[in-house]
Amino acid sequence: MLPYKELANLDKIVHEPARLSILTALSACTLAEFLFLQELTGLTKGNLSSHLSKLEKANLIVIDKHFVRKKIPQTTIRITSEGKAAVDQHWKQLLSIHQSIRHHGANNENRSAPNPLSINQALT
Amino acid sequence: MLPYKELANLDKIVHEPARLSILTALSACTLAEFLFLQELTGLTKGNLSSHLSKLEKANLIVIDKHFVRKKIPQTTIRITSEGKAAVDQHWKQLLSIHQSIRHHGANNENRSAPNPLSINQALT
DNA sequence: AATAACTGGTTTGTGATATAAACTATTAAT
DNA sequence: ATTAATAGTTTATATCACAAACCAGTTATT
Numbered sequence A, B: 001m002l003p004y005k006e007l008a009n010l011d012k013i014v015h016e017p018a019r020l021s022i023l024t025a026l027s028a029c030t031l032a033e034f035l036f037l038q039e040l041t042g043l044t045k046g047n048l049s050s051h052l053s054k055l056e057k058a059n060l061i062v063i064d065k066h067f068v069r070k071k072i073p074q075t076t077i078r079i080t081s082e083g084k085a086a087v088d089q090h091w092k093q094l095l096s097i098h099q100s101i102r103h104h105g106a107n108n109e110n111r112s113a114p115n116p117l118s119i120n121q122a123l124t
Numbered sequence C: 001a002a003t004a005a006c007t008g009g010t011t012t013g014t015g016a017t018a019t020a021a022a023c024t025a026t027t028a029a030t
Numbered sequence D: 001a002t003t004a005a006t007a008g009t010t011t012a013t014a015t016c017a018c019a020a021a022c023c024a025g026t027t028a029t030t
Helices: A003-008 A017-026 A034-041 A045-057 A081-109 A116-123 B003-008 B017-026 B034-041 B045-057 B081-108 B116-123
Strands: A061-068 A072-079 B061-068 B072-079
Touching: A003 A081, A003 B017, A003 B034, A017 A034, A017 A045, A017 A061, A017 A072, A017 A081, A017 B003, A034 A045, A034 A072, A034 B003, A045 A061, A072 A081, A081 B081, B003 B081, B017 B034, B017 B045, B017 B061, B017 B072, B017 B081, B034 B045, B034 B072, B045 B061, B072 B081
Parallel strands: none
Antiparallel strands: A061 A072, B061 B072
16 A cells, blocks of 8 residues: 555554553553553553553453452453554554655655646655 | 653644644655645545644644636645654654664563563563 | 536534543551 | 542543535536
8 A cells, every 4th residue: 555545544543642552561561450551651540441441342452350369459451462463563564654655755855846746746 | 751651642633644644745745735635645635624724723734725827726735844843753753662662572571470560560 | 608517625513532530439547 | 437548430521533515616518
């Protein structure tokens, strides 16, 4: 696909900043606690909670709510293999798009611009 | 800033896929026509129009509406220096965050996980 | 000349989204 | 007994992205 179209069509479930942060953090550890994740990302609890729900619904993470010593509630989160694949692929895609545009751009930077229309031609 | 927090706080005006596409495309040319930009990004007219308005309001682009041979309406768009700086910086930021996480992650991948809490410690 | 169809966009409606404030349920401290 | 803290969830709101509908001018068609 053309890089600009690919850019415009990025998966928003993954691309959204809070969720990209969550998924990227989770992809670096086997398990994370809710509060740890909150500290890491700097999100508010409410915000984190709703993003986690969204990610769970998309099968990108698994949420486990349990009690420590049958007393203290604790929510732990794992990334699924699907989630890991999605976030890895997303970063790859971003880098690859950036590369492809950098090359493309370099070819056009020194091109003169006799009129607006010709510039458009140059970049297609 | 910590990379995960930085990730969660990315500037959404720039980060949003359609606008990242538009800004990135504009940063590679001196001037672009509305229809050209539409073809490049694959956005619908309405969608492109409203994203452009938003970018203009944020001073990231300048929109010029005029007529060709006093007849055909034509909208041309330029990125401002502020816009160019913003999109360049955004890409830099993405790459730098990715780098910093890649390094960080590599240090933890082979670490064993005796219990959930210790994992959290490992990654802070 | 009248009308239909096309161009080049803008405005409007709506369903989804991100966010923090308010809330809940349990435990710990005084 | 009351107050405060913990660990989150639910709710309310303001914003957003998106495409369908619209509009004004221009070019074909009859």
